[in-house]
Amino acid sequence: DVKVTxxxxxxxxxxxxxxxxxxxxxxDHENMxxxxxxxxxxxxxxxxxxxxxxxxxxxIPEGYSVSREKKERxxxxxxxxxxxxxxxxxxxSSFGTGAQETQYFGPGTRLLVL
Amino acid sequence: DQQVKQNxxxxxxxxxxxxxxxxxxxxxxxxxxxxYKKYPAEGPTFLISISSIKDKNEDGRFTVFLNKSAKHLxxxxxxxxxxxxxxxxxxxxxxMGDGNKLVFGAGTIxxxxx
Numbered sequence: 001d002v003k004v005t006x007x008x009x010x011x012x013x014x015x016x017x018x019x020x021x022x023x024x025x026x027x028d029h030e031n032m033x034x035x036x037x038x039x040x041x042x043x044x045x046x047x048x049x050x051x052x053x054x055x056x057x058x059x060i061p062e063g064y065s066v067s068r069e070k071k072e073r074x075x076x077x078x079x080x081x082x083x084x085x086x087x088x089x090x091x092x093s094s095f096g097t098g099a100q101e102t103q104y105f106g107p108g109t110r111l112l113v114l
Numbered sequence: 115d116q117q118v119k120q121n122x123x124x125x126x127x128x129x130x131x132x133x134x135x136x137x138x139x140x141x142x143x144x145x146x147x148x149x150y151k152k153y154p155a156e157g158p159t160f161l162i163s164i165s166s167i168k169d170k171n172e173d174g175r176f177t178v179f180l181n182k183s184a185k186h187l188x189x190x191x192x193x194x195x196x197x198x199x200x201x202x203x204x205x206x207x208x209x210m211g212d213g214n215k216l217v218f219g220a221g222t223i224x225x226x227x228x
Contacts, residue, residue, distance in 0.1 A: 004157070035218075040123075042203060043158070043218040058215070090157055099146035099207040099214045100165070105157030 003027070004106035006091055012112045019078040021109050023091030029104075031097060032074035034058075034066060037088040037108070049074055050097060081113045117141045118206050120219035129228045133191040137204030137219055140185065146207035148216070149178060149189050151200045158203060162189070194226045 007022035025032065031050050035043040035058075045058030047066040055066050063085060067075045074093075078085055088110050092103040119138045127133045137147075145166045150158035164171040164178045164187065171178050177190045191198055204219040 009155075040220050042118075042120075042220040043205075043216075045215055045217075048215065092157070097214055099209075100163060101214070102148075102160045103216065105150075105159070107155065107157050 004091055004093055004104050006089075006106040006109050008109050009107065010110050010112075012114065013078075013081050014114050015082060017078075017081050017113075019081050019111065019113075021076040021078075021089055021091075021111070023074045023076070023093075023106055024072055025074075025091075025093040025104070026072065027093060027095070027104065028071070029093035029095050030071075031094045031101075032068065033092040033094075033103065034064075034074065034076045035090045035092065036060070037090055043090065046076065081111075083113050085111065086113045087111060116220070117144075118204055118217050118219040120202075120204055120222050122222050123220070124223040124225070126225045126227060127194045129196055129226055130193045133189075133194045133198065133224055133226065135189040135191075135202050135204075135222050135224065137187050137189075138185060139187075139206050141206070141208065141217075142185070144206035144208055144217075146214070147178070147180060147187050148205045148207070149176075150203045150205060150218075152203065152221070153200050161202075191224075194224075196226050196228045199224055199226045 033048040034046040049068045091106040094101040148163040149161040152158040201221045205216040
């Protein structure tokens with residue numbers, strides 16, 4: 001069974017803190033993605049990775065960085081958290097890069113930055 | 115500038131009736147369209163998709179229609195069931211770099227009343 005797990009379901013951090021969100025998939029997928037979901041805006045792509053140690057910017061990469069040292073793990077890093085980064089963060093993975101490839105999502109991490 | 119728009123934030127339907135969720139897009143380069151369903155506290159899950167070379171795809175109670183000239187697609191659920199109550203995201207696939215990325219709409223909350 002396909003599984004994408006995220007390290008935390010809820011996080012509360014203070015402005016200026018460094019925040020790590022971890023995502024692990026057990027499907028040997030090549031591709032991994034980080035999105036944030038906000039009311040009225042849907043899911044917006046932050047960063048994605050097509051291979052280990054490889055990363056590409058999505059639509060809203062500002063204020064974020066990522067790390068992919070192993071195929072199964074993709075980390076999202078907020079170097080200095082700000083209140084406008086309060087959001088639901090969703091990780092996803094897919095096997096290939098074709099248009100028809102299904103993305104499998106984790107349950108999400110709801111981050112509150114105070 | 116939202117390339118994928120779901121103009122109805124919510125929809126309420128009686129059990130057994132048809133649910134119609136709509137989606138409009140602006141980028142004629144999109145070549146694949148997908149619908150994802152999201153329950154509270156869970157990640158989105160893939161529901162149904164359609165290639166731009168087709169105008170209809172059916173899977174059980176779910177049918178997606180694509181009108182390329184109008185840049186419009188719709189998801190029909192017949193008959194609607196209370197378990198269909200969820201947020202539905204329309205997504206379009208766009209070629210970017212070495213692969214495809216998904217562009218999501220804002221989502222429509224469907225409530226099926228029993």
